[in-house]
Amino acid sequence: MIEIRHLHYVIATAEFGSFSQAAELLRIKQSTLSQRIRHLEQRLGTDLFERSTRGARLTRAGDHFISGARQLVSDLDSLHRNTIIFGQGRRGALKLGLSGAVPSSAVQSLMLEFSKRHADIQLSAAVCDRQALERDFERGQLDAIIVAGHLAPPGAAYHAIGSSRLFAVMVRDNPLALRAPLFWSDLRDLSLLLADSARGDDLLSQIAGRLTLAQSQAGLDRAAIVRSPLNLNGLYQLIDAGCFTIVQERAFARLPPHLVVLPIHEPHGHARIDFGLCWREDASNPALAPLLGTIMTVAEKPYRCDALQRRGPPP
Helix, strand or coil, X not given: CCCHHHHHHHHHHHHHCCHHHHHHHHCCCHHHHHXXXXXXXXXXXXXXXXXXXXXXXXXXXXHHHHHHHHHHHHHHHHHHHHHHHHHCCCCEEEEEEEECCCXXXXXXXXXXXXXXXXXXXXXXEEEXXXXXXXXXHXXXXXXXXXXXXXXXXXXXXXXXEEEEECEEEEECCCXXXXXXXXXXXXXXXXXXXXXXXXXXXXXXXXXXXXXXXXXCCCCCCHHHEEEECCCHHHHHHHCCCCEEEEECCCCXXXXXXXXXXXXXXXXXXXXXXXXEEEEECCCCCCCHHHHHHHHHHHHHCCEEECHHHHHCCCC
């Protein structure tokens, strides 16, 4: 079997054209180097060098051999470097799952920052319904998930990223549009209009408990939830005096003129949805560490999309 050191012996001798100089570079005895190359030639059944008092010159077989030897050594060096880089988490791939109620602006900001810092790590993300998200996470098909609310299954860790304020969208001439502040209990006589999708389901799971407490009857009246297979802009066209929808920051950038957006309040302040990163503590993907590092940096300045602070109060 040809060993990698034998390739180095041949390459060094060819570059110097001298056994003595190659041996000095390799820090071995000249006799040892000469003997190792002779054994290699015997194994190959051909001479790699023409030997003379002037030194060592490659034969035609030697020219052919050294071309492949240099490529092989280069490939092995690259393999070694890349393995170290991968092991340190500086190269690789990550699969990220997102729950529907996580604000897209927060995720876009995070992914952009991560890509700027770690261009050699491929980060892919997909929005899933909560049940599928938890199932794929438990099966190890996702390296990490960003979830609305706190989720930490056994063996998993959670780190908060930030929060997003909740707003009610209703027709402008609704009497509630003049009420300030607006609480969940004020909305109990209206029907909630939600998208019939993973995003709508996840949003409902986060606010259902708050709506239940606001209902005059015991338990949440499921008939008061109207679903539609439309995106947010489509839902806007369906809002009338008897219903409303819930949105997060930046979602009402293209609000139709007949609608108004109102911040929802709770006893402790503005109604919000918290969101954070969840990952398995025994995760083996080295590329996860850079993502956690980016998250920790972001968490030093918690993400809060307070649209009202930037744009002033809604009309």
